[in-house]
Amino acid sequence: SQTIHQWPATLVQPVGSPLSLECTVEGTSNPNLYWYRQAAGRGLQLLFYSVGIGQISSEVPQNLSASRPQDRQFILSSKKLLLSDSGFYLCAWSPGLAGGLDIQYFGAGTRLSVL
């Protein structure tokens, strides 16, 4: 069966420090991968998605970037964190069934506090 792992579970970082959040998927190949952010009291906002290695689409211009160095690895990064980057970050994967229903499965999330 497929599993998705995100780490760390919680992170406290000072303003201006770098960020690297990692997400890996097991038990499938060539998945679509997604990064979402859930700010306090708000819904989920899609940040990036990837349909293949090295292919990254950005939904919202901001202080973050994403990379996919391997088929089942998706990394969210920042060179300098802002206070507004605080939130709950969720990684998700989907099978990428062209023309069919493509359900997303979510990781447990990383709670990031920028102080």
Add this chain to the structure above:
Amino acid sequence: GNSVTQMEGPVTLSEEAFLTINCTYTATGYPSLFWYVQYPGEGLQLLLKATKADDKGSNKGFEATYRKETTSFHLEKGSVQVSDSAVYFCASGLLIQGAQKLVFGQGTRLTINP
């Protein structure tokens, strides 16, 4: 653009009460519709889905019907339990360039009291 609007919370009910959480959507094209649930400290889990008009998704006693005429996908459960306490998200999805792009509502926090 696409958007999802769902009933604002928080919603507090007693055990065995009837639950409705309203959700409406706007979309270009014909989206799939989803309800996800988020238990405290966890990620999102798919609760149910519907892919076309008049489809009814159901799971764990929850139901939602895809109503194209009212662009709605309201979540219902006849008798809630304390274990249903969670945040519920409605979402619409369109398959674009090989990826399912989901648009979420703001979430509705549900608390069930014994």
